[in-house]
Amino acid sequence: MLLTTDMMVEGVHFDLRWITPFQLGFKLVSVNVSDIYAMGGRPEFMLLDFAAPGDFEKRQFDSLFDGIAAALKTHKLSLIGGDISAAGLVVLSATVSGSAAKVVGRGGAKPGDLIYVSGHLGDSACGLQIMKRIGKTIMIEKNEQVDFGPGWKTVGPLVRRHLMPFATKPERFCGKATAMMDISDGLFIDLSRLCKESGVGAAIYEDRIPISGELRKAAQYLDADPIDFATGGGEDYELLFTAPSNVKMDAFCIGEITKKGLRMIGREGDVRKISIKGYQHFAL
């Protein structure tokens, strides 16, 4: 049996100026389900704690629950209870239970294992930057589009990835993975956690980190390096895992596990020590 909990606090994890209650509810479920998937499990039940100020409207409340319901349906789990309270700001906390035939932890990576990610990285972090520029909500759940920079065809997928992330299912990987986790705080910080728990190091190849065409275009428009979004930005909810080198995996191989140290090998073959970026609570 697996149990996980994740909290979302207004002003820290989200800003109602650019996320709709529907999107917030959808995201809350995804974030928690992602933790169950990350252990190779299947989500079953959810409990919800919800707190909001008195001026949070019924319309917003209904929309929040519609978003929760949509994500519950997507991932096939049931909301079975919770607690509701008044509060000075909006706080959501969910607990999801699940089960796994075999739990995949963070501690099993061995030197020589290859390192994989399940999909493109950095889209969500870039989507957040774009939302801050746009500065208002976009009802993507109702196919609303906004004209911004390189156009909605580029911007839309990035923004969606941030506002309504999908948790990545682990079935394809967890039979063979030696260690696994989801990327919630950023590739570098999450990889450093996996390495720490496994007592190993890692070498990452910069040019193998999967970056979407949309991210490349949008980063150019924002005058930013897409690799910074992909390595330092969080909330991708892709899976990061390791597997023996003789096993074929349907994922992006970005490097290999070493005995110690965290290094990135640049496009020119230059070796850099990885410095940990990613979201830090209570950072000074």
Next chain:
Amino acid sequence: MLLTTDMMVEGVHFDLRWITPFQLGFKLVSVNVSDIYAMGGRPEFMLLDFAAPGDFEKRQFDSLFDGIAAALKTHKLSLIGGDISAAGLVVLSATVSGSAAKVVGRGGAKPGDLIYVSGHLGDSACGLQIMKRIGKTIMIEKNEQVDFGPGWKTVGPLVRRHLMPFATKPERFCGKATAMMDISDGLFIDLSRLCKESGVGAAIYEDRIPISGELRKAAQYLDADPIDFATGGGEDYELLFTAPSNVKMDAFCIGEITKKGLRMIGREGDVRKISIKGYQHFAL
């Protein structure tokens, strides 16, 4: 398997001007464990979500966790994980899992069943009133005493009942109870919930509601009616349950289940319709 969650929000559920972090941690566990006990279960594991502003000190954080640890030890359960975040105010949310050989719900009360409570009611609500008058924290966990009104011998137990409540174990009752819940929001409001879920009514005898000697004395000092604390005040965490009239129960019998309506029979035999008091979130 049982799962429950309860949230405590600064300014709504507690005020750090008169509760210490230790007491807050202890109470959070009690409140959640009480929900498991209320279903006839045994608590096993806890997850904790904790959010606080940046100026919440390490000393306070350590004290909070000491209080949590003390309550976990009392009720023999383990903290297995959680989530920590920055926030504009202190928010605690816990989820407790447990197990029960046979779950006792709220829906099994039948006309003719007797209504029981496991202990004195109203102490906690009176303790809160006293704390508001005292207006500062009392480290009862370190045996601190305060000189107030009728004296610490009277005031101490009431204040302790509010700040560091104990969840009431159900073993003695749950084999025979037809319906059960804990009294968290107040006798009348919680009884009305039990009756609603069972599709029945209730008649309560005012003079059978168990009131402690300390509450009588303190209520007199506060110029209040102890019965108002006992019926309208919350956070007693005593068990409220029903059982067939031919079964002997080691608890206070306060009335009986009827076909419909909620009535209190006064000391003079006068019959009054029960009006629901108790804490209401989002009340206008």
